[in-house]
Amino acid sequence: MKTMRWSTLVPLVLLAVFPIVVQSDYYRHIFIIALMWVVIGSSWNLLAGYTGQVSFGHAIFFGTGAYTAGLCVTQLGISAWWGMLLGGPVAALVGLFIGWVCFRLRGPYFALATIAVGEIFRIGATVWRDLTEGMQGILIIQSFRSKIPYYYLALVVAAACVYAIYRVINSKWGYYFVAVREDQDAAESMGISAFRYKSLSLLVSSFFTGLAGAFYMNYMAFIDPQVVFSLHYISIMAILVGIIGGVGTLWGPPVGAFIMVLLQETFRSSFFGLLPKWVSEGHVLVFGLLVIVVIRYLANGIVGDWPKISQLWSKGKPLPSATAGN
């Protein structure tokens, strides 16, 4: 698959007409959040799914992007929209530094180190009041009252992110990433610098996550360290989006993002008010159960194991196990 097929434009077109067809701001909001998660999940997937470096700390980049935008207002006195320009690069710089520190560790050690760095960032942002206002958080004024501009901005960012990752994984870099994932030592012995390509992967990944963070600041107009640097609500959620959609597949995280956000919202609102209120308390429980089921029965996620799923109701010949990857 060298050129992207035209059929891939179908979801893009559908998403583009969505806010015109649907007038409700509530549903637009859900879709904006889902598009933001498309960006974060896809970025996480580039690093974890393609390069094999499972990060438990993507909140670092998300938070850095969000705070870059926020600090533009509180410290520099310029519009938070500058954050959309600065958030990505700043997060990417942070990513490079973290990579320099953490990439000397492998496998589960790397995952642990990212948790630790993430917690340091969260605590740091809480404690350093002069810069970040601490737990008070940063409150700005939204530029638009309508959701439409935010929606299209999110759509553009999400489309750009997925397209960029598509280009990356189909370039020489992408093959090097997969080589590092499959066998780091073998890749090294073929002359691929594992450190260099892990860093490049992290660079792209943290850039887009930072961009999503800056978007979040502009859209939600309020951030505090417990939200944007949260281990559970950002870092783990990014992993869930990735593994439920399908690790190491281009379309996995976008699918995962919509599933997760819609599911979260369905439960949070107790099936849009149709079920008793206590159902709303169960949304994290459902996430947990979903993770268990997906890991146990669909190890490559919904997209990666799609042949296996479709086989359930089309009783054809058993397919060979899906070789997900690039």
Next chain:
Amino acid sequence: MEVFVQTFVSGILIGGIYALVGLGMTLIMGVMKIINLAHGQLMMIAMYITFVLFEQLHLDPYFSLLVAMPALFLIGAIIQKYFLNPLLKVDSILPENQVLMTVGLGMVLTEIIRFIFQSDYKSVTTSYSSEFIYLGEISFNQAMVVAFFIAAILTLLLFFFLLKTDIGRSVRATAQNKDAALLMGINAEWITIFTYGLGSALAAAAGSLLLPIYYLFPDIGGPFTLKAFIITILGGMGSTVGAIVGGVVLGIAESMGATYISMALKEAVGMVIFLLVLIFLPGGLKAWTKI
């Protein structure tokens, strides 16, 4: 000077309990080679068991060890048998599958408890919770001292078990080399189930011991999972002696951080140590102690 000694003493006392958490984690890590990200959550379950026993039957938290430990042993064994072992047969891109599974399990455990008990803070107030023993200028919290000694006894029992009994030797053999252990006729799968149960039971003990001096809410698991692997990394993966040293070091570092830097940064102290160890001393203290 008194403040320093006082800080040091309370660090060591809490460190004894941390060591128990770390020991459980280290056993699981040694045998299964995975990070158990549900460790703190298992401890949290034990704390709730202890809490319920105290509320309903007025059972002393220290006696409820006898209930909480077997209960958690069972839960741990079930997790290993039905959730983690089957994953060995599943083909997937990410080798961290089992770790991600423990994340899911941790979430489910936390949420089930939240469903039952709500998010409120709970605590167990015993007659000795705020009793102090004085030794010169230094005060010892009675509950902490008792907890420390029970933790020490449990640790000694664990060492006796690992060094002197057949099952203990099998556990160590499986940790050293699973394939060789299999060839020696050890049922490695059974050993993994047993070890996860044992690790959970140790976490349960730490939970019950901690309850009289701590408070309780469903999200308490996460921070303790983090503490558990700080300890494990500090001590060196799979090293039991290291876990004890790591637990005590973390206890001292946290209480020093709380006294001399700031209460808010207490948690960050652990993280910074963790990172420094990961980067500069990847083998943990094991590199020095050689055990």
